[in-house]
Amino acid sequence: MNDVSHKNFTSAGSVTATGNRGLQIEEPLLFEIGSTNFTGVDVEEPEAFESRLGDVERTDMMGLPGLSEPETMRHFVRLSQKNYAIDTGIFPLGSCTMKHNPRLNEKMARLPGIGDIHPLQPQKTVQGAIELMMQLSDWLTSLTGMPAVAMSPKAGAHGELCGMIAIRAAIEAKGEADTRRVVLVPDSAHGTNPATAALLGFSVRSIEAEKDGTVRASAVRESLGPDVAAMMLTNPNTCGLFEPDIAEISAALHEAGAYLYCDGANFNAIAGKVRPGDLGIDAMHINLHKTFSTPHGGGGPGAGPVVFSKSLAPFAPLPLMARDGDGKLELIEEKASSGEARPFGRLTAFHGQMGMFVRALAYMLSFGEDGVRQASEDAVLNANYLRKLLKDTMSQPFGDRVCMHEVLFDEAFLKGTDISTLDFAKAMIDEGFHPMTMYFPLVVHGAMLVEPTESESKRSLDQFAYALKALANAAKRGDKDRFKSAPRFAPLRRLDETRAARQPILSYTPPAQQAAE
Amino acid sequence: MRYLPHTAEDRRAMLGTIGVGSVNELFADVPGEFLLDRIEGLPGHKSEMHVERALGALAARNIPAGSVPFFAGCGAYKHHVPATVDHIIQRSEYMTAYTPYQPEIAQGTLQYLFEFQTQVAALTGMEVANASMYDGSTAAAEAVLMAHRVTKRKKAVLFGNLHPHYRAVIETISRYSEHDVVDLPSAPNAEFGLEIDDKTSCIVVQYPGVFGGVRDLTPLAELAHRNGALLIVVVTEAVSFGALRSPGSMGADIVVAEGQSIGNGLNFGGPYLGLFATRKKFLRQMPGRICGETVDEDGKRGFVLTLSTREQHIRRDKATSNICTNSGLCALAFTVHMTLLGETGLKKLARLNHANAVALADRLAAVPGVEVVTPHFFNEFTIRTPKPGTEIIDALVDHGIIGGVPASRLFPGDGLDELIFVAATEVNTNEDREAYAAALREVLA
Known part of the structure; x- marks a missing residue:
C-alpha cells in the first residue's frame, strides 16, 4: 500500500518526476498510504471482561487503514488545496447563494451548551436550546x-x-385528496420542485413562462381547475426576476381552493424588504445555508425550516414548540400531546439542524433587522452592477432590464465562435474564478446565472467583470484553444464524466483484488 | 456592518454606474404596496461581542453531555472526537465550498467523498455507498422508497425494534406517497414472527435494536428473500460496525446508518449524516449524490459526481429522490475520524464501548429493584425499574447525572413506562458508573 509508483505519480503529461507542480501536490487515496494494522488514535484496552455480543461478533477484515495524526493532517490539507471556496474568491453560483461565512457563527456552534447536548436529554436540561x-x-x-x-x-x-405534505394534509382534511392531484410547476423551476411533487404522488403540470421568464396570472388561471392542489413557484424566480403577478397568482389559487408553495431559495434578495406572507404564500422553505449564511460545507449540511400561512399552520410536523405560563419551554414530540394542532407526522428523528440554527441566529443577531435589509439591497445592487458592467460584452436573454440578486446571461454572445457555455466556464477557472451556474434555468439556451451576493466588494466585482470581458473578447477574436483546452491551470484538466457513468468505480479496490477480478 | 464591504460612497458610485437614483428603483418589479421600509418586532444589528454574550447566555442554560456522567443514546451518542477532525472540517477550502459541480477545482471534496464511500461500503459489508443523506432516519425512509422501486411492490414491514422516530419518518413519507406500512409490536427481545406476503417490498430491522439487543439477522434475510422482498438494516450507532458482524455479511440488501458517532458531535440532534449502502445490482435505484473515479484529459486519475441521471436536477419528476444538499461536511468529519482510527482503531474503540456497557450493566443490575432486560447488546441496553422511567431520569438530573432515555419518551402509551434505555461509550469512567449506581440506589430507595 505504500507503493509510491501508483498511477498518479506516473501520469502522462506531467513535467516533473513526481507529478507535483510546486504547491500543487499529488495526493494518493488514503487507502494507498496507510496500513490496516495501524491506528492514529490511542484507545485504552479495557480490563478483562466477558463479551455479551452473543453470536454476532465481527471477525472479518474490512480493509480500512489507519493513519497517524501527521499523515492524516497532511492528507486532508493537501486535498483541501485542490478546492475552490468562498474564502478563496468570488463563487458566483446563481441560485446557490455563496456568501461569506462568519467565523463567529462557527465559534457559537461549538459552545458546549450548544454542540454537546443530546436531543433526548430531559427537556429541563436544554431550556436554552x-x-x-x-x-x-x-x-x-x-x-x-x-x-x-x-x-x-x-x-x-x-x-x-414538508411544505407539500402540509398542503396534502390540508387537502385531505377538506376531503379533496382524491380529486386534487395536480401541482403546477413553471418550466424554470429547480429540479427539486417536480421531484418533490412526484414523490407525493402528484402529477406535474408545466406552466410556460413569459419571454422574460416570469409567470403571468392569466397562464395560471388557464391551468387551474378542481384537480389542482397547489402551485410551486420560486420568487424571485430562477431567472433572477421578481414575479410581478405573484399576489394575483396566489389570489387565483386560493379562489380555486389550491395553495401556493414558494421555493424560498432566493429569499436573500428580498429579506427585510418584502414579506412573503403579504404576497399570499402558504408555505415556503428558507435555506438557512443560503439566505442566512450557514456554510455550504461542500454539499451540506444545510437546513430548510418551512414557514406556513394560517391555513397550513395546524398541519406543521412534529416536534412543535410551546411555552407555558411559567415560561417553561417544551418540545412536543407526539401527536397525542399536540392539542388543537394536527401535525402531519415527523420528517426526521430529532428536532432539526441545531448546529445550523445557532449559526443562522448568530448571523441574524449580527445583522439585525436593518442589516438583513441592507444585505438584500447590496445583493441586488451587486447583481445589477455586474449586469451593467457586462451588458455590452455578454448577452441577456430578456434584454437589459433590472434584475434582483442574480443576473442571467445566455450563450448568444458566443454565437459563431464554436465556444460553448461550458467552455467559457472552464476558461473562467483558469482566470482564478469559480464559474457561475451553467445551463440552468433550463428555459434559457446556454444559461449562465451569476449571483455575486452582498459579500463582494466593488473592487472584487470590477475584477470579475474585467476577467469576463477579457474572456468574451478572446472568444470573439477566435482564440478557441484557450477555451477548448481549459482548464489548463487547475489541479486537473477536464474530467471524463461519460466514462465515470458508463463504468462506475465508486470505491477503492486494492490492486491485488483488482487483478483477481 | 462588518460583513458588508461597501462604503456609502461605493453604493452611490455603483448606483450611478447602473443609472438609477436609489436602490429601490432596482426593486421596481415588486408592487409598491409590498415593499417595506422596516420589519416590525426585530432588533437592530449587534457587535460580535454582544452576539457572543446573547448566545453564550442561551448555551449556559443547557447541561452539556461532557459536563456530567452521561448515558443517553437512542440514535445519538456521546463519543470523543479527535481535535484533528474539527480542525480539518473548519478549513475554508472544505467548509466554504459548494457541492462539487466543477470537478477540476473540487478534487479535495470529491476525493474525500470517494474515500467516504469506500469506508462506508467496507463498514457495512456492502458493495456500493452514496455520498451521504441528511441523517439515519431520512436515509431509512429513502431506503424503503428504494425497496419499493426495486421490487415494484409497496408494502414495508417495520420490525418492532426500530427507533420509533425512524418509524414515524418512514410512516409519514409512506402515508403521503401512498405506500403501506405494517408496524410490528415493540417489546424488548421480541421474536421474528413476521407477516410477510407477496406484496411486501422490504423488512426493516434495526441492529442493534432500539432496546439495545443484537442478534443474527441471517434468518430474517432468508425470510425476506424467500418472499421476493429486500432486507433493510438500520444502524443508529456507527461505532458498532467495529464489533458486530456486518449487515452485508448477514444478507442485507440495503444498509442505512446514522453516522454521527464517528467524527460528529451531538448538536442536539443535527446536523448528522445518513450512511446509505447497497448491492451493486441496485445501484441505479440508489438515491443521493454518488462520487465516481475517472480520468482527466491527461489521463490522470480524478473524481466526479456521477450517475446523475437518477437525480432531480436531470430527471425532475422521474428522479429517485428529491435530495440535493446532503451532509458533505459531516461526511468529511466521519472520513477524517475513520482515517485516524482505521479498522484497528475502530475495533479497539468498539471493544472499549462494549466493555464499558457490560461494566455498567453489571453495576446497575446490582442496584436493588433494577433488572437488565437485554441479554446480548453492544453499547446500549434496557433496564426495568420499579418506578416510571421518566421520574427516575428526572430525579437523576438532580443528582447531576443524565441516566439514559426513558422508554416512555419514545413509546408513550405503549406500556413500557418502567423501561429505560441506557448507553455507555468510551467517555464513561468507572467513577461515572459508580456515581450512576449510587444515585439510582438513592432514587429508588
Whole structure:
C-alpha cells in the first residue's frame, strides 16, 4: 500500500518526476498510504471482561487503514488545496447563494451548551436550546410575515417535502385528496420542485413562462381547475426576476381552493424588504445555508425550516414548540400531546439542524433587522452592477432590464465562435474564478446565472467583470484553444464524466483484488 | 456592518454606474404596496461581542453531555472526537465550498467523498455507498422508497425494534406517497414472527435494536428473500460496525446508518449524516449524490459526481429522490475520524464501548429493584425499574447525572413506562458508573 509508483505519480503529461507542480501536490487515496494494522488514535484496552455480543461478533477484515495524526493532517490539507471556496474568491453560483461565512457563527456552534447536548436529554436540561429555536423561529416568522414555522427540515428539498405534505394534509382534511392531484410547476423551476411533487404522488403540470421568464396570472388561471392542489413557484424566480403577478397568482389559487408553495431559495434578495406572507404564500422553505449564511460545507449540511400561512399552520410536523405560563419551554414530540394542532407526522428523528440554527441566529443577531435589509439591497445592487458592467460584452436573454440578486446571461454572445457555455466556464477557472451556474434555468439556451451576493466588494466585482470581458473578447477574436483546452491551470484538466457513468468505480479496490477480478 | 464591504460612497458610485437614483428603483418589479421600509418586532444589528454574550447566555442554560456522567443514546451518542477532525472540517477550502459541480477545482471534496464511500461500503459489508443523506432516519425512509422501486411492490414491514422516530419518518413519507406500512409490536427481545406476503417490498430491522439487543439477522434475510422482498438494516450507532458482524455479511440488501458517532458531535440532534449502502445490482435505484473515479484529459486519475441521471436536477419528476444538499461536511468529519482510527482503531474503540456497557450493566443490575432486560447488546441496553422511567431520569438530573432515555419518551402509551434505555461509550469512567449506581440506589430507595 505504500507503493509510491501508483498511477498518479506516473501520469502522462506531467513535467516533473513526481507529478507535483510546486504547491500543487499529488495526493494518493488514503487507502494507498496507510496500513490496516495501524491506528492514529490511542484507545485504552479495557480490563478483562466477558463479551455479551452473543453470536454476532465481527471477525472479518474490512480493509480500512489507519493513519497517524501527521499523515492524516497532511492528507486532508493537501486535498483541501485542490478546492475552490468562498474564502478563496468570488463563487458566483446563481441560485446557490455563496456568501461569506462568519467565523463567529462557527465559534457559537461549538459552545458546549450548544454542540454537546443530546436531543433526548430531559427537556429541563436544554431550556436554552429550545429558547434558541424559538428565537430563530420568531425571526423567520417576522421576516416572512407568516404565523408558523416547522424547524425540522434538513435542507431545501426536505423543506419542500414538508411544505407539500402540509398542503396534502390540508387537502385531505377538506376531503379533496382524491380529486386534487395536480401541482403546477413553471418550466424554470429547480429540479427539486417536480421531484418533490412526484414523490407525493402528484402529477406535474408545466406552466410556460413569459419571454422574460416570469409567470403571468392569466397562464395560471388557464391551468387551474378542481384537480389542482397547489402551485410551486420560486420568487424571485430562477431567472433572477421578481414575479410581478405573484399576489394575483396566489389570489387565483386560493379562489380555486389550491395553495401556493414558494421555493424560498432566493429569499436573500428580498429579506427585510418584502414579506412573503403579504404576497399570499402558504408555505415556503428558507435555506438557512443560503439566505442566512450557514456554510455550504461542500454539499451540506444545510437546513430548510418551512414557514406556513394560517391555513397550513395546524398541519406543521412534529416536534412543535410551546411555552407555558411559567415560561417553561417544551418540545412536543407526539401527536397525542399536540392539542388543537394536527401535525402531519415527523420528517426526521430529532428536532432539526441545531448546529445550523445557532449559526443562522448568530448571523441574524449580527445583522439585525436593518442589516438583513441592507444585505438584500447590496445583493441586488451587486447583481445589477455586474449586469451593467457586462451588458455590452455578454448577452441577456430578456434584454437589459433590472434584475434582483442574480443576473442571467445566455450563450448568444458566443454565437459563431464554436465556444460553448461550458467552455467559457472552464476558461473562467483558469482566470482564478469559480464559474457561475451553467445551463440552468433550463428555459434559457446556454444559461449562465451569476449571483455575486452582498459579500463582494466593488473592487472584487470590477475584477470579475474585467476577467469576463477579457474572456468574451478572446472568444470573439477566435482564440478557441484557450477555451477548448481549459482548464489548463487547475489541479486537473477536464474530467471524463461519460466514462465515470458508463463504468462506475465508486470505491477503492486494492490492486491485488483488482487483478483477481 | 462588518460583513458588508461597501462604503456609502461605493453604493452611490455603483448606483450611478447602473443609472438609477436609489436602490429601490432596482426593486421596481415588486408592487409598491409590498415593499417595506422596516420589519416590525426585530432588533437592530449587534457587535460580535454582544452576539457572543446573547448566545453564550442561551448555551449556559443547557447541561452539556461532557459536563456530567452521561448515558443517553437512542440514535445519538456521546463519543470523543479527535481535535484533528474539527480542525480539518473548519478549513475554508472544505467548509466554504459548494457541492462539487466543477470537478477540476473540487478534487479535495470529491476525493474525500470517494474515500467516504469506500469506508462506508467496507463498514457495512456492502458493495456500493452514496455520498451521504441528511441523517439515519431520512436515509431509512429513502431506503424503503428504494425497496419499493426495486421490487415494484409497496408494502414495508417495520420490525418492532426500530427507533420509533425512524418509524414515524418512514410512516409519514409512506402515508403521503401512498405506500403501506405494517408496524410490528415493540417489546424488548421480541421474536421474528413476521407477516410477510407477496406484496411486501422490504423488512426493516434495526441492529442493534432500539432496546439495545443484537442478534443474527441471517434468518430474517432468508425470510425476506424467500418472499421476493429486500432486507433493510438500520444502524443508529456507527461505532458498532467495529464489533458486530456486518449487515452485508448477514444478507442485507440495503444498509442505512446514522453516522454521527464517528467524527460528529451531538448538536442536539443535527446536523448528522445518513450512511446509505447497497448491492451493486441496485445501484441505479440508489438515491443521493454518488462520487465516481475517472480520468482527466491527461489521463490522470480524478473524481466526479456521477450517475446523475437518477437525480432531480436531470430527471425532475422521474428522479429517485428529491435530495440535493446532503451532509458533505459531516461526511468529511466521519472520513477524517475513520482515517485516524482505521479498522484497528475502530475495533479497539468498539471493544472499549462494549466493555464499558457490560461494566455498567453489571453495576446497575446490582442496584436493588433494577433488572437488565437485554441479554446480548453492544453499547446500549434496557433496564426495568420499579418506578416510571421518566421520574427516575428526572430525579437523576438532580443528582447531576443524565441516566439514559426513558422508554416512555419514545413509546408513550405503549406500556413500557418502567423501561429505560441506557448507553455507555468510551467517555464513561468507572467513577461515572459508580456515581450512576449510587444515585439510582438513592432514587429508588
